[in-house]
Amino acid sequence: MTxxxxxxxxxxxxxxxxDIIQLLAGTEMTIAEVSxxxxxxxxxxxxxxxxLSDGGLIEVQxxxxxxxxxxNRHGMAPVLSWLEYFDSFWDDRLAALKTAIEKDKS
Amino acid sequence: MTxxxxxxxxxxxxxxxxDIIQLLAGTEMTIAEVSxxxxxxxxxxxxxxxxLSDGGLIEVQxxxxxxxxxxNRHGMAPVLSWLEYFDSFWDDRLAALKTAIEKDKS
DNA sequence: CAAACGTGATACCTTTTGGTTTCACGTTAA
DNA sequence: TTAACGTGAAACCAAAAGGTATCACGTTTG
Structure with missing residues (x-):
């Protein structure tokens, strides 16, 4: 795992x-359907x-x-996490966001 | 403008x-300094x-x-905006975030 | 079983990307 | 006014990315 x-x-x-991500936000699809x-x-x-799978953004079954x-609704976490690290301007709000993510992982 | x-x-x-972004988050720098x-x-x-400049993430003077x-502290806005659009899961929190950005643009 | 279906994987091609070297150009300092 | 400095830009190169066509393989369905 890189x-x-x-x-x-x-x-x-x-x-x-x-675009694919936005498609899959609506429904899950087979490869043929996405294509x-x-x-x-x-x-x-x-x-x-x-x-997308390598990036943890989708799951295949x-x-x-x-x-x-x-x-994968949690796939964006690394991006949000990085944004938080890089820019203290966002800290408070993004911290709350991350907490919400963790909670939802139940 | 693409x-x-x-x-x-x-x-x-x-x-x-x-990495450059994180560097510049601390101080502004000349090209030689960044290099x-x-x-x-x-x-x-x-x-x-x-x-980075094309992406609106830095400003050169x-x-x-x-x-x-x-x-450019507002450079991330397009990314946050897209995240908001794509996933209704984030809507509430990211909407608040975007509002904060707009306000800060004064 | 045999045929059709959905997918995975490979080889191959073209364009983009990340890097180098080199040189030209405006700006500052002696 | 030279000379050194910081930068911009071009030509070039190797590797990665995005795409195609093709074939092999497991899974259904007649």
Missing amino acids: DLTQNCFRALADPTRR SHFDMTRAAVKKHLSV ARGREKVNRL | DLTQNCFRALADPTRR SHFDMTRAAVKKHLSV ARGREKVNRL
């Missing part, structure tokens, strides 16, 4: 991947999904011969 | 650039600073023959 924070930032850096929303091959979308991609 | 949100995410995707903290040429650091690089 640097999760780096993988998370990297995953968010591509507009297609951010149908983009003008590129399934293989390309699969690569994006792998990067096998269901028969399909793989369902689900958004 | 997509600021994209440029902002892209700027944050590189670990060296995140002295990294094991790479001044030209390479200059490129990183350009990317001429001072004599030097250029001073200063952190």
Whole structure:
């Protein structure tokens, strides 16, 4: 497992991947379903999904011969955590945010 | 001016650039000063600073023959804004955060 | 079982990115 | 006015990123 924070930032850096995240925020989808929303091959979308998975932003679950991609609501934590570290301006508010995340992890 | 949100995410995707941001969170610096903290040429650091500038994360000000690089505390706004849009889970807390940013822009 | 389906993985290509070296240009100091 | 200084910018290079096409493999369905 390489640097999760780096993988998370990297995953968010591509507009297609951010679009995928927004898609999955609505419903979980198979690769084929996700692919149908983009003008590129399934293989390309699969690569994006792998990067998102490396960044901890989605979770993949096998269901028969399909793989369902689900958004990980805690995946943004590394980004928020870094923002908090870097800029004391946000500290109070982001601290509250992080606390909320931890609590929700039940 | 291309997509600021994209440029902002892209700027944050590189670990060296995140390090630079953390450096500049302490003090403003000339290019030469920033470069002295990294094991790479001044030209390479200059490129990183350009990317950070494109992302709206730093501001550059001429001072004599030097250029001073200063952190833009509001530069993260596009990222926070996107996080807010994508995930209703954060809405309440991030809305408060955004309000705080706008107020501070005075 | 055989065929169709959904996926994973590889090889390959093009563009972008992160880095270097080098040189030109304005600014300051002697 | 030179000479040194700090920077900007270009040419160039290797590696990574984003994409394609293709094939192999397990899982359903007739």
